Amino acid sequence: MQANTNKAWLGVLPVVLLVAFSAVIPLMTVVNYSVQDIFDVQTRVFVGFDWYRETLRDPRFVDALLRQILFSSLILVIEIPLGIVLARGLPREGRLLPLLLVLLAVPLLIPWNVVGMIWQIFARPDIGLLGAAVNAAGFDYNFTGVVTDAWVTLIAMDVWHWTSLVTLLTFAGLTAIPGACYQAAMLDDASRWQVFWYVEFPRIRSVLVIAVLLRLMDSLMIYTEPFVLTGGGPGNATTFLSQYLTSMAVGQFDVGPAAAFSVLYFLVILLLCWLFYTSVMGSSKGPDPYDEDGL
Amino acid sequence: MSLRLKQLKLRAGAPSGIDHEFADGELTVVLGRHHSGKSALCRLIAGLDAAPAGSLFIDGIDISGLNARLRPVAMVFQAFVNYPNWTVEQNLASPLRARHRRRGRDTAHHQGRGNGGDAQAVARRVRMVAESLQIDLLLDRYPHELSGGQQQRVAIGRALAQDAAVLVLDEPLVNLDYKLREELEGQLRTLTRQTRQTVIYTSSDPLAAFALGDRVLLLKAGEYVQSGRPVDVYSRPVSLVAADLMSDPGVNLLFGPDHxxxxxxxxxxxKPPSADATAFPATIVERETNGSETFVHCRCQDENWVVRSIGVTDAVAGAAATLYADPANVMRFER
Incomplete structure (x- = not known):
């Protein structure tokens, strides 16, 4: 028999240190800044929740937040159905498939600021292929001057950039469905819509949840592409939370308010993703159909 | 109803077609190894694939050109195929409801009237099928809440509920463990005897042919080999292939100059079973036993042989032994 010692705690120590340095300490530093007013290294005043109150009352923060939510909703509404339609349209086998998959993956491989650059040039009303063509077709289009044009361009860019992700994930889910399921549905005289809803959808559900979650998180954090494409304009029409935060923290060096802003921003993303995940998983009728002896 | 195959080719380019009649109300076990064309046959009967050549007749009526959903054929697959977001009850009823919808579409003016009666008939039929498969207590569950055996019962139930003239089961019990397989096999035999459907059941296990089959049809590489009552095919195989397919483990072979x-x-x-028994000198290689029977692996004239004997046999690896067989049981096939 061994004496009861507490040496096992030493085994946990590396993990505790790792988590502390990678997550807890940086986050708490930000929280620490967010409750102080810092004039210089020596002079700092504890201000409690003042910065939070100020941030929440700041109309520019609220506007940016609403813009952010509108943007995320719009791209989800477009990218998820479009991604599913494309995935269903892909051939399940054959020589064409690898080529199509590579083509689909191309936008995902392009660095984000390059995507912004591409669309900035592509959509320019004077020389851009898209912008000039739209103007030549008789539509007055100028994404640097008109708010709706800026939004349309921004959303088109995001759809172009990220729909492939949804398509590839969905395609992976679809290929895992046994052929017998389709054949049985065929014998049951199911329509195309019924095949999707009763055969495919339940089996790609968990993949779709991941796709929505990834797109939701990513779109809430969007920074680089609109920064390059519109610079947040015209006016503040495409200024999202991350851009406003950057201008506050880096441009004006308001560390306290920026820290409070950061914490709120983080909580907003966490809250929205949590809301989505629990509402979807809560309404699910049990575990994943692929579980254990499931299909 | 009887199902007749006329010069039916299971795959394009097969040298000859199959002529066979599945008699009314009989269960035929289609026996063959992998890629023998068992599944191809099932798919052709169900109408999932078009036949490369030849035709199918149900009660003398040519159904070769008929769309899969219009054929009086129900099919059960090897994979457990159910609709995940429907309950067991809805799954069992789905083909019936689809049929009523279809009938409603075809004769639109009858629709409003017959639905109440239809719904009751469907509910009765579902309950009956569920009871016969012992899943009547699971009607409100979803497929993912069931075990593998229960899921396959639901899939079989979906096929039975249709009360189709021909029921095709493509290796339905392969994915289940041994105990469940035996149990479900027994239930299937009883059920299909009751419904008097013409049943086609594919398998690679000769035991299934004996346990289930009124008839057995042997296939090899997409070609017809032999058919008949399992006992007859077992005792009078027309070829080495037929003998081997009806034997598990496979038959022991010796090569003669022309046979x-x-x-x-x-x-x-x-031990010699009779005075005139044929003797085969052999060397024992290995012994495996499960208590009730023992498989002794031997080498006989440079061929791998297996002896199956009742109970536990004490055979020593490396020892020489003489194997005996009744001359009537030594089958001779010309090359």
Whole structure:
């Protein structure tokens, strides 16, 4: 028999240190800044929740937040159905498939600021292929001057950039469905819509949840592409939370308010993703159909 | 109703077609190894694939050109195929409801009237099928809440509920464990005897042919080999292929100059069964036993042989032994 010692705690120590340095300490530093007013290294005043109150009352923060939510909703509404339609349209086998998959993956491989650059040039009303063509077709289009044009361009860019992700994930889910399921549905005289809803959808559900979650998180954090494409304009029409935060923290060096802003921003993303995940998983009728002896 | 195959080719380019009649109300076990064309046959009967050549008749009516959903054929797949977001009850009823919808579409003016009666008939039928498969207590569950055996019962139930003239089961019990397989096999036999459907059941296990089949149809590489009552095919195989397919483990072979000699593992013994028994000198290689029977692996004239004997046999690896078989059980096939 061994004496009861507490040496096992030493085994946990590396993990505790790792988590502390990678997550807890940086986050708490930000929280620490967010409750102080810092004039210089020596002079700092504890201000409690003042910065939070100020941030929440700041109309520019609220506007940016609403813009952010509108943007995320719009791209989800477009990218998820479009991604599913494309995935269903892909051939399940054959020589064409690898080529199509590579083509689909191309936008995902392009660095984000390059995507912004591409669309900035592509959509320019004077020389851009898209912008000039739209103007030549008789539509007055100028994404640097008109708010709706800026939004349309921004959303088109995001759809172009990220729909492939949804398509590839969905395609992976679809290929895992046994052929017998389709054949049985065929014998049951199911329509195309019924095949999707009763055969495919339940089996790609968990993949779709991941796709929505990834797109939701990513779109809430969007920074680089609109920064390059519109610079947040015209006016503040495409200024999202991350851009406003950057201008506050880096441009004006308001560390306290920026820290409070950061914490709120983080909580907003966490809250929205949590809301989505629990509402979807809560309404699910049990575990994943692929579980254990499931299909 | 009877199902007749006329010069039916299971795959394009097959040298000859199959002529066979599945008699009314009989269960035929289609026996063959992998890629023998068992699944191809099932798919052709169900109408999932078009036949490369030849035709199918149900009660004398040519159904070769008929769309899969219009054929009086129900099919069960090897994979457990159910609709995940429907309950067991809805799954069982789905083909019936689809049929009523279809009928409603075809004769639109009858629709409003018959639905109440239809719904009751469907509910009765579902309950009956569920009871016969012992899943009547699971009607409100979803497929993912069921075990593998229960899921396959639901899939079989979906096929039974249709009360189709022909029921095709493509290796339905392969994915289940041994105990469940035996149990479900027994239930299937009873059920299909009651419904008097014409049943086609594919398998690679000769035991299934004996346990289930009124008839057995042997296939090899997409070609017809032999058919008949399982016992007849077992005792009078027309070829080495037929003998081998109806034997598990496979037959023991000896090569003659112009013929093969084949002996089934269960017909070999270490003591002469009669005075005129044929003797085969051999060397024992290995012994595996499960208590009730023992498989002794031997080398006989440079061939791998297996002896199956009852109970536990004490055979020593490396020892020489003489194997005996009744001359009537030594099958001879010309090359």
């Amino acid at each position: 093969w000699l084949a002996v089934r593992p269960e017909h070999l013994s270490f």
